[in-house]
Amino acid sequence: MNEFDQMYREVILDHYRNPRGHGAMDDPDAEAEGMNPLCGDEVTIFVSLAEDGETIDDVKFSGRGCAISQAATSMLTEMVKGRSAIDVATLPKEELLEEIGIPLTPIRLKCALLGLGVLKVALHRAKGTPLPEEWAGLDDEFQVR
Amino acid sequence: MNEFDQMYREVILDHYRNPRGHGAMDDPDAEAEGMNPLCGDEVTIFVSLAEDGETIDDVKFSGRGCAISQAATSMLTEMVKGRSAIDVATLPKEELLEEIGIPLTPIRLKCALLGLGVLKVALHRAKGTPLPEEWAGLDDEFQVR
Amino acid sequence: MAVHAQPKLDARKLRGDFPILEQQIHGKPLAYLDSAVSAQKPRQVLDALRDFYETSYGNVHRGVYTLSERATEGYEGARQKIATFVNAPSPREIVFTRNATESINLVAYAWGLPTLGAGDLVVVTELEHHSNFVPWQYIAKRTGAGFRTIRLTDAGELDLDCLEEIATEGQVKVVAANYVSNALGTVNPVERLSAWAHEQGAIMVVDAAQAAPHRRVDVQALGCDFLAFSAHKMCGPTSVGALWGRHELLAKMEPFNLGGHMIRSVGLEDTTWGDVPAKFEAGTQPIAEAVGFGAAVDYLEEVGLEAIEQHEHELVAYALERMAEVPGITQYGPLPENRAGIVSFNLDGVHPHDVSQILDYEGVAIRAGHHCCQPLMKRLGVAATNRASFYLYTIPEEIDRLVDGLHKARKVFG
Amino acid sequence: MAVHAQPKLDARKLRGDFPILEQQIHGKPLAYLDSAVSAQKPRQVLDALRDFYETSYGNVHRGVYTLSERATEGYEGARQKIATFVNAPSPREIVFTRNATESINLVAYAWGLPTLGAGDLVVVTELEHHSNFVPWQYIAKRTGAGFRTIRLTDAGELDLDCLEEIATEGQVKVVAANYVSNALGTVNPVERLSAWAHEQGAIMVVDAAQAAPHRRVDVQALGCDFLAFSAHKMCGPTSVGALWGRHELLAKMEPFNLGGHMIRSVGLEDTTWGDVPAKFEAGTQPIAEAVGFGAAVDYLEEVGLEAIEQHEHELVAYALERMAEVPGITQYGPLPENRAGIVSFNLDGVHPHDVSQILDYEGVAIRAGHHCCQPLMKRLGVAATNRASFYLYTIPEEIDRLVDGLHKARKVFG
Numbered sequence A, B: 001m002n003e004f005d006q007m008y009r010e011v012i013l014d015h016y017r018n019p020r021g022h023g024a025m026d027d028p029d030a031e032a033e034g035m036n037p038l039c040g041d042e043v044t045i046f047v048s049l050a051e052d053g054e055t056i057d058d059v060k061f062s063g064r065g066c067a068i069s070q071a072a073t074s075m076l077t078e079m080v081k082g083r084s085a086i087d088v089a090t091l092p093k094e095e096l097l098e099e100i101g102i103p104l105t106p107i108r109l110k111c112a113l114l115g116l117g118v119l120k121v122a123l124h125r126a127k128g129t130p131l132p133e134e135w136a137g138l139d140d141e142f143q144v145r
Numbered sequence C, D: 001m002a003v004h005a006q007p008k009l010d011a012r013k014l015r016g017d018f019p020i021l022e023q024q025i026h027g028k029p030l031a032y033l034d035s036a037v038s039a040q041k042p043r044q045v046l047d048a049l050r051d052f053y054e055t056s057y058g059n060v061h062r063g064v065y066t067l068s069e070r071a072t073e074g075y076e077g078a079r080q081k082i083a084t085f086v087n088a089p090s091p092r093e094i095v096f097t098r099n100a101t102e103s104i105n106l107v108a109y110a111w112g113l114p115t116l117g118a119g120d121l122v123v124v125t126e127l128e129h130h131s132n133f134v135p136w137q138y139i140a141k142r143t144g145a146g147f148r149t150i151r152l153t154d155a156g157e158l159d160l161d162c163l164e165e166i167a168t169e170g171q172v173k174v175v176a177a178n179y180v181s182n183a184l185g186t187v188n189p190v191e192r193l194s195a196w197a198h199e200q201g202a203i204m205v206v207d208a209a210q211a212a213p214h215r216r217v218d219v220q221a222l223g224c225d226f227l228a229f230s231a232h233k234m235c236g237p238t239s240v241g242a243l244w245g246r247h248e249l250l251a252k253m254e255p256f257n258l259g260g261h262m263i264r265s266v267g268l269e270d271t272t273w274g275d276v277p278a279k280f281e282a283g284t285q286p287i288a289e290a291v292g293f294g295a296a297v298d299y300l301e302e303v304g305l306e307a308i309e310q311h312e313h314e315l316v317a318y319a320l321e322r323m324a325e326v327p328g329i330t331q332y333g334p335l336p337e338n339r340a341g342i343v344s345f346n347l348d349g350v351h352p353h354d355v356s357q358i359l360d361y362e363g364v365a366i367r368a369g370h371h372c373c374q375p376l377m378k379r380l381g382v383a384a385t386n387r388a389s390f391y392l393y394t395i396p397e398e399i400d401r402l403v404d405g406l407h408k409a410r411k412v413f414g
């Protein structure tokens, strides 16, 4: 596969065309909205937790953006469902990038990480915990509200 | 003669060592003081006019500076004595430069013209006439007081 | 190949001057269609830079030795060339800056901060680049002046009908507008705006960042008071730009950056400023960059500004026509008659980032984003657009390859 | 200062890297003894510049295409190198500017203007270059803050005894001092000034324009809050400099220049700023110059900062000794122990302009003037001095030729 076919491989296009977990949520346990200042891409993420207040029961997102940012967020929602919030809040970005599985230049990396960044901020906010060092400034960078 | 010998030729060094018209003047008819901001060289020029109010009777100068600026001012005092003030006020700088007769880089040109600039400002001030176009801004440039 | 008029400029030949264009990107020849953001550099400019550093480098204005004199000649010679290039009455009206942005900030800070106040109005356009928008908005806020924008018609041109209304809302003190829009290619009626500004007793500041590289700019014909531009968009090096200003305004202004070279004398109590333009050139100047800027201006004059304008006009007409074939395309901006070599568009269902990325795999470099024109993007109702922009080295085949790439993008996302 | 067991530098060999040194001036080989005003450039830096323009030039941060990515890597890579060079905790604490002067103005405007007021004190030294004097004097005046100078001892060193008295005269808010004096070569006790500034609740701004090229600079060891320097004095290109600042200060500060790239979002009503350092880098950056700056820092690291310091120390000791032989000479400045590679002097009865001109005819380039240090000149009671300054490519024979030239000047004016 050449680079081009890798970046726009079928699974990415499929997630882009048919985003999983697309939509909004009434009364979420955690929620945040962010944008990539470079291109104006926006993502809002909603999380509901299970009875135990720890397990991620459901994740939904809405927004608009490029194939990479939308597909990555769609993949993310599948990845994190059923995992513990604390796990996801400290999830290394490499795990998502591996799942996406395409070569990314620094600029497209920002696209790919928009959803994860917003999700992390949402979870840490809901828990009242600070963002881990590696992600410091992220809420600022993605203008998370 | 090579360039060096030209620039520091005997007549220049002689005017520098024994400046003509060096000194001050009580009650001059025209007077101004200026400096070359590049090196801090200063020159004050005093002029007395003859009875006719037109002919330059005497010129004196005081100050400190490099060989070029001091020698040029010394030569200038010899050049202008006995000429009419209006003549000197509009004297083309080429006339002085020819008299100095050495090759000058743009930076040394400023040294050479300091005395003439101050003299022109002094005369125009005394007469209440504006500086000619070519010399506009000169009073500013040499900070003439 | 469908360029209609007899080309006065031989882009194919000129390309030979640009070493960077000889390369392949992802196995395809590079088609650089992002000259509005920055132009590539001809060998002539790179040679001038290198030669200067290798034979004549020294600090300017200060040394009484040969290298310093040579450097001063190079630097002041460049100032003279640039003055001639924009038909400035005198080279001392040219101030070297880092870029057009800094040129505008210089005016906003040094003229605007001490001059503006409550009741005054600062007027810009909805079409401005952030660099001619944000400084004015910021200085207006700091001084309590009002801030107004001249709105756009749907065709992407300035709607001068709103001027009258604006004038009733306060004392207009400054009008700032670009000559050519970087986002849409619109050529603005700067002469009319200058006349209006002066009727109001205001100064007229022209952002010529997109005009100076592409058409003859004449500050006296435009009737403006300040004009800003950048070397890097006109085949010159980065980190040097110019501000032209009327001498009487420059002379009366406060300085901006302070430090070495811009002073006349420094005392513990009092410091006095040097003459124009030294007053505005604090610290060590962009010496080699100015020399490169001069070489760039020589290069453009050699090619001919009129020929460049004509060449780009033909390219943009061709591009607008060819791109209209692509299904699902939306084009923005005015008709080719009133337009520089810039096309701005969106492709239905494909995000600009993806368009641009797919084109990169075809060796075609275009830009995706808000082009530092968020107010305009809001007006157009989009977050971003794709933009292709042309220069003297652009050839019609590159536009063909752009169009092919757009078809490919549609197929991928179809 | 721990000088590591590092091989001594071979100036004779390094000269081969500097094409400009191969020439003759007035028929004599060029002896460039004016490196304090600006350093010459090695082939490695000129190659890096040219190579960048010929293969990787594009605008940074914005394009989604290959050239723009390469350019971004080059630019941000340079930021990383420069951060490492001064031991900054993070590359985002490095702001690219035009020169040290602009770095200082950035702090004076963006930190000083909104922070200072009546009752506050701005403290500089009598030894400052105008670039670290005039901005503070100007901003103090605009804000109503007081302005004080730390005076000099007769040996040309800062007289720290006056600090206590200064502290009684107001609330010290900023202390600004150079690390190495360009006029006398004095190495100032920056760590002690930083500690004192912090005791007062003030920030410490260090002008490292003359230090960064010549010795290891470590912002964490110095304990300062801001540090300014210029590429052109350290073998890099003109028109690029750097400001290092503590992140928490930079993050809280207002921006300085406004325009493209430094914003997060622009609205008709409200505009928000981008992150540090983007917030301070308005408009198109000094892209190629930063890449050249990075190459210069690589070059200096390769030679070794400790080796450079040691080499210059030996040269200055030799020069002070040899020049003392010349009848009628007055030397200024401290003992070689506390001194960088700079000698400042006057020759009885010969004006500095003439000294410098006569030396130029011998191929020796030195500087004559006030060295942008008029307050210091007043303190010394002179209008100007001669100054010779050394760098990694200076060899002792050049100092011999300087001394021979001084004898000749005496003869001419004898």
Ligand SMILES: Cc1ncc(COP(=O)(O)O)c(C=O)c1O
Pocket: C260, C282, C283, C284, C285, D036, D037, D099, D100, D101, D102, D129, D131, D132, D178, D180, D181, D182, D207, D209, D210, D230, D232, D241, D372
């Ligand atoms: C001590 C010192 N500070 C500041 C500067 C200003 O540097 P630049 O002109 O590169 O801004 C210089 C150089 O002239 C200097 O020697």
Ligand SMILES: Cc1ncc(COP(=O)(O)O)c(C=O)c1O
Pocket: C036, C037, C099, C100, C101, C102, C129, C131, C132, C178, C180, C181, C182, C207, C209, C210, C230, C232, C372, D260, D282, D283, D284, D285
């Ligand atoms: C219309 C316009 N104005 C101003 C600028 C700013 O130019 P620079 O980034 O060189 O300061 C640009 C370039 O981006 C532009 O296109």
